Amino acid sequence: MVTSLEKISSEAFRFLESSFKFQRVLSSETLVRWESNNVFVQIRYDAHRSFEVSLEIGQTVCKLPQLGPPFSLGEVLGVAGLPLAQRPFFQASTEERLKAALNEIAQLLVRYGLPFLQNDADAFVALTQQRRIDCDIYAQERDLRQIREAADNAWHVSDYRTVVKLYRDKREFLTATETKRYEIALKHLSAINPAS
Numbered sequence: 001m002v003t004s005l006e007k008i009s010s011e012a013f014r015f016l017e018s019s020f021k022f023q024r025v026l027s028s029e030t031l032v033r034w035e036s037n038n039v040f041v042q043i044r045y046d047a048h049r050s051f052e053v054s055l056e057i058g059q060t061v062c063k064l065p066q067l068g069p070p071f072s073l074g075e076v077l078g079v080a081g082l083p084l085a086q087r088p089f090f091q092a093s094t095e096e097r098l099k100a101a102l103n104e105i106a107q108l109l110v111r112y113g114l115p116f117l118q119n120d121a122d123a124f125v126a127l128t129q130q131r132r133i134d135c136d137i138y139a140q141e142r143d144l145r146q147i148r149e150a151a152d153n154a155w156h157v158s159d160y161r162t163v164v165k166l167y168r169d170k171r172e173f174l175t176a177t178e179t180k181r182y183e184i185a186l187k188h189l190s191a192i193n194p195a196s
Helices: 005-012 014-020 072-079 096-114 121-156 160-166 178-193
Strands: 023-027 031-035 039-045 052-059
Touching: 005 014, 005 023, 005 031, 005 039, 005 052, 005 096, 039 096, 052 072, 052 096, 072 096, 072 121, 121 160, 160 178
Parallel strands: none
Antiparallel strands: 023 031, 031 039, 039 052
């Protein structure tokens, strides 16, 4: 799809220039970027494959030893308290959907991103912490998926010892079905070896 990302994003994010004195410094079919003295905001659009639309924000100057990668809108929403699983994901395969996505992204930025647009140092520290939290949650979810798959395989071949071993340290994260399987596996092991 040939897009008018520049035109649509200019309309949706007009407030960056009028209210926050950002200037558009880059514009292409896949990227539009605005900068103030210390902060940048950019919209990325994968117009040819995934049709993903995303917003990134970061500091152009900071006191840290080096600038890190830009932060996502999802991380901004995380700082505002929105759980990882509830953060929006935007895709747009038509110009109409692109316009709707960009308008929603702009509204979220206005609602939750003002401290970042104003280069609030504490807000960017909170974003860095949110990124660590999100990484930890992602790693934990990845590990749980692997444990669940291995435990499910063990359950189907009645390998109760493996089921118990895999679930034992993850009981607080188990679903009702997994908890029941864990209890049944424990009973089977106790019947075989009362000392287990």
